Amino acid sequence: MSGAQAVPDLEQVFRKYRDFVYRTCYRYFRDPGDAEDLAQEVFLKLHTRLPAFRGDSALTTWIYRIAANCCIDALRSRRNHVAYEEANLDDMVGRNLAGHGDSVLARIDLNRILAHTDDRTREILFLSLAEGCSHEEVGDLVGMSKWAVTKTINRFKQKMQAGKKAWLSELFTREVP
């Protein structure tokens, strides 16, 4: 094992990142019980994946990505049942777009993106729109170049603007005052 990156101790990871993971989950669900349940899932995933952590990225961003994906998966599986999460996602998007006064993106319903995009695009859109990450940050998180991230979002934007598919119109669900 000489030369290999030391695998972080799960107990230490848990102690250091427990609130960090909890907060990430709490942002999506705004319910302490749900957030804690989900955070436990995140740590169980970390437990199985930690041995594979090679140290290519910072541990924090690696954990953050796993946590964010767990939240997105949970949103997908619950999207037909839980209405308040939709409102919460709106808040997250609203916060991240507040400085832009963007009337287009502010009307995007992330909850619908959950159903109509592929995994990679979904992750990128969520990290960018919900988590407020810059393209560079998204690239670091998902292991893509900034350029590739921008391209993915552009492709999504082109589809959306062209309105070639019926579902795209559903992405615009609210009127902005």
Added chain:
Amino acid sequence: MKLDERISTENGNPRRPISFLKMEKAILGEATAQERVQLERELARDDGLNEYFAEMKATRSSRDWPHLRRLLPASVSREAGLGTTLAGWLETLLPRPSRSVMAWSAAFAMVLLLVLPVTWVRMQEESGLRSKGGSRPEVNVEVGGVRLAPGQSLHVKNGDILTFSYRSAKPFYSQIWYAEDSGVPSHFEGKEEASLYWPPASSWKKAPQRIRLEGNWKVQRILILASPESAPGADVGRVLSGQEKPKQGSYLFTFDLLQP
């Protein structure tokens, strides 16, 4: 701003809000200098963000996540191949306690180790299992720094102060009397009804009573009747003069003080 404009100008837009990740890194103390500067700038500019960031820092899990704590050690032991051993199975079945619990348990055990022997000795003493004296009360008198056991005598002089010490597993009442030159016993203070309450003491304890020796006599016998209940002075007087037997559980201690 249109969507494509936002996307194309995304990186150069000075109004780009700071990401949750950067705020989290700042909370964890992992933000770079540049990220810290950016965060400070945004916080200074945006009161709402300031409030949000404060709320974010204060958001913590209130639960101890027992399920996770239970699962993790068990999984680790299985991975380590211990699941096939007795220790491994035990560890799988019984969750390993957290380090704080183990630390507290160790501290508690240390306290028990220190306290138990002392308590045991005290219990032995207070249950009357002392090697000397048994469960009955013990009383000594002291004059001029010399301690006198029951039945002993000591030369004293006028003006000496007589004090008392005792030990007893149970509280008792004492009556302190004297008899000068084989005369009739009298109560020291003339208050024959006064029984003195002496609380239990596992080691020798000084009683609060002090008596100054006066008068002309050759032998003064100090009589102390210890009884489990307060007794009227008349009853005690009869006991001390030999007219009645002491009640069960009562003990008489005598000390002789001599004057030249």
